[in-house]
Amino acid sequence: xxxxxxxxxxxxxxxxxxxxxxxxxxxxxxxxxxxxxxxxxxxxxxxxxxxxxxxxxxxxxxxxxxxxxxxxxxxxxxxxxxxxxxxxxxxxxxxxxxxxxxxxxxxxxxxxxxxxxxxxxxxxxxxxxxxxxxxxxxxxxxxxxxxxxxxxxxxxxxxxxxxxxxxxxxxxxxxxxxxxxxxxxxxxxxxxxxxxxxxxxxxxxxxxxxxxxxxxxxxxxxxxxxxxxxxxxxxxxxxxxxxxxxxxxxxxxxxxxxxxxxxxxxxxxxxxxxxxxxxxxxxxxxx
Numbered sequence: 441x442x443x444x445x446x447x448x449x450x451x452x453x454x455x456x457x458x459x460x461x462x463x464x465x466x467x468x469x470x471x472x473x474x475x476x477x478x479x480x481x482x483x484x485x486x487x488x489x490x491x492x493x494x495x496x497x498x499x500x501x502x503x504x505x506x507x508x509x510x511x512x513x514x515x516x517x518x519x520x521x522x523x524x525x526x527x528x529x530x531x532x533x534x535x536x537x538x539x540x541x542x543x544x545x546x547x548x549x550x551x552x553x554x555x556x557x558x559x560x561x562x563x564x565x566x567x568x569x570x571x572x573x574x575x576x577x578x579x580x581x582x583x584x585x586x587x588x589x590x591x592x593x594x595x596x597x598x599x600x601x602x603x604x605x606x607x608x609x610x611x612x613x614x615x616x617x618x619x620x621x622x623x624x625x626x627x628x629x630x631x632x633x634x635x636x637x638x639x640x641x642x643x644x645x646x647x648x649x650x651x652x653x654x655x656x657x658x659x660x661x662x663x664x665x666x667x668x669x670x671x672x673x674x675x676x677x678x679x680x681x682x683x684x685x686x687x688x689x690x691x692x693x694x695x696x697x698x699x700x701x702x703x704x705x706x707x708x709x710x711x712x713x714x715x716x717x718x719x720x721x722x723x724x725x726x727x
Contacts, residue, residue, distance in 0.1 A: 445462045446655075446694065448695065449695075459495050462501065463499035470503060474542075475510045489552055524564055528563060529575070561601065562598065582624060598624070599655070600632060601664075602632060602636055608636050613647060625650035626647050626651045627654075630655070631666060640678070644682055666695060666696055668696060680717050
């Protein structure tokens with residue numbers, strides 16, 4: 441396992457400055473936000489992609505994932521709700537198609553950066569359509585996207601979250617079982633799992649080798665607010681032990697978008713507090 445940091449904490453900086461700062465903090469990897477003001481596909485040129493690829497080479501940072509969850513850039517404004525619409529389950533066909541085209545471009549860029557996974561979400565349940573009908577639209581969208589993912593050798597990791605159409609481990613496992621593709625799995629946020637009251641061992645047993653990428657943050661009192669490790673009540677030693685036990689050996693990304701006012705401090709503190717924990721559980725055991 442290796443630690444990375446998401447650029448979504450650095451929304452007051454360009455993607456290029458964010459990558460440099462994350463490298464300077466000492467991380468091995470970086471998760472790239474596929475949204476404004478970072479890698480928002482409609483505004484991210486080929487020359488921008490070349491510049492970012494060169495910067496990744498220069499800093500030695502490995503791209504842990506491309507985070508294609510949000511779409512603030514779609515609305516031309518800063519980072520607040522609605523974050524996830526238009527989604528892959530949006531009932532308006534033109535808006536759903538926009539998200540599909542956006543996701544295809546994220547897959548292509550992941551291939552360009554030798555990044556093995558793209559994180560996506562289901563979006564929220566919205567008025568005017570039943571959850572069951574929304575789920576059918578989501579499945580249709582995913583079936584349409586999977587050939588692109590396979591052709592670029594990029595895996596799509598669905599991130600579940602309280603309040604979304606795919607809200608918990610049970611929902612996600614059922615979807616993965618039905619679609620049954622090696623290119624579709626989980627972007628597992630263990631903080632979200634904590635908020636939902638899920639047992640992490642059960643989650644990892646259920647999802648197994650379908651966990652492509654892990655998000656991590658601290659959580660206090662079951663409230664969905666991302667905190668720097670050590671400022672909530674998450675048991676990180678147990679979480680890393682379980683990840684090791686279940687054979688996860690990819691990136692664990694600190695997702696601390698709640699600290700845009702002090703991202704350098706958040707990145708530094710998170711690394712200082714988690715690096716010793718990771719050191720105790722670095723080598724994976726296969727089960």
